[in-house]
Amino acid sequence: MTPGLPPLALYVHMPWCVRKCPYCDFNSHQLKGAAPDSGYLDALIADLATELPLIAARRIETVFFGGGTPSLFKPADIGRLVRALRERIEFAAQAEITLEANPGTIERGRFAAYREAGINRVSLGAQSFSARALAALGRIHSPDETYIAVEELKSAGIANFNLDLMYALPQQTAAEAEADIEAACALGPAHISYYHLTLEPGTVFHSRPPPLPDEDAAWEMQSSGQRMLAAAGYQQYEVSAYARGDARCRHNLNYWLFGDYVGLGAGAHGKISLSLPDQVLRTIKPRQPRDYQRAVALTGGIVGERNSVEPGQLVFEFMLNALRLNDGFTAQIFEARTGLGIDCAAQQISQANERGLLSRSGAGLERAWAPTGLGQRFLNDLQAGFLP
Secondary structure: OOOOOOOEEEEEEEOEEOOOOOOOOOOOEEOOOOOOOOHHHHHHHHHHHHHHHHOOOOEEEEEEEEEOOHHHOOHHHHHHHHHHHHHHOEEEEEEEEEEEEOHHHOOOOHHHHHHHHOOOEEEEEEEOOOHHHHHHOOOOOOHHHHHHHHHHHHHOOOOOEEEEEEEOOOOOOHHHHHHHHHHHHHOOOOEEEEEEOOOOOOOHHHHOOOOOOOHHHHHHHHHHHHHHHHHOOOEEEEOOEEEOOOOOOHHHHHHHOOOEEEEEOOOOEEEEEEEOOOEEEEEEOOOOHHHHHHHHHHHOOOOOEEEEOOHHHHHHHHHHHHOOEOOOEEHHHHHHHHOOOHHHHHHHHHHHHHOOOEEEEOOHHHOEEEEOHHHHHOHHHHHHOOOO
16 A cells, blocks of 8 residues: 555446346446457556556555456456456455356356456345346346355355345335345355345336335335344444455445545546545546447547546545445544545534434544444435535
8 A cells, every 4th residue: 555545446347237137227238249348358458557657656455346247258358357457556465356246147167267367256146035036126047046156156265255135126025035134144155235226317117116115114124134134143334235254345445435446447437546635536437338448449548537526525525435334434544535634524523423323432533433323324314414
């Protein structure tokens, strides 16, 4: 880590899926051929070259291959990409390197090959263990394929894996949500993401909403799920993230604690601090894969947009992320990640304390603030209190 600057992560976006799910608002595109365009890998490597002047002498702490469905790319493709990235920028000795995978795209032996390619953490999109729920969500895999994928992960020696689960699904009952939790815990993942299905603008579900559980039913599913996960040894550390032992996702923690990250790929976003608090850049790459690859090929320089974050926005941007964490943040982390003194947020913090949304502990730079139970339930209100 470079002294005076936040830790640096790398996000690589792989934008293709076999089929677009009706609830998904991520930048994903239906695969037209038998395999993704291999030229996209060349574009990713060239894209990194355009970012290197901004991150000279810095080190990558974590890598996340997200999508889309990165597991549509063959292990040899991922291996080639990891090697090329390592040749161009230093990786930490124990860098966490995560690959998102869909159970329906995993062939026997692939996880062992991904591990050889450098992957040491996998996030598996199970979503549910109910065949009816998976069909309603437009998923291409079956519950059995999730079980098979987990067996493959364990055989490959990848113990650090996450299972994604959603609740408040179309016509889901509380008993069905609990059955999903039981099935997930029985597989013994190191990490579970348990999150509420939301109807995002621009999705099929937003324009044609399916029948969903009401707010009270969804809250009960969330509360019951939290109790079951805790009983199974999974500690909640963020709104939708639960981990055993030290298996918290380091890449996501870097986001939530306002670290820096380079974004490569179609539609990828990045945040890079040059000096704090005066020079913080947000980067955005062209959204369409074809446009992205064309931009990389034609410019040979800056790809996409680079926008400065005004110092006055840093408080809100920090809080938007850090307040998602159960443990909240310390004054020391706030000052290290923003370059601002904690006193600049004193009024908003005091108001949140008075409303019962934040609790305080410690003193000096070890002062810490964390969302209360009320603050966690009304997180949007808590975050909005820090708007400039």
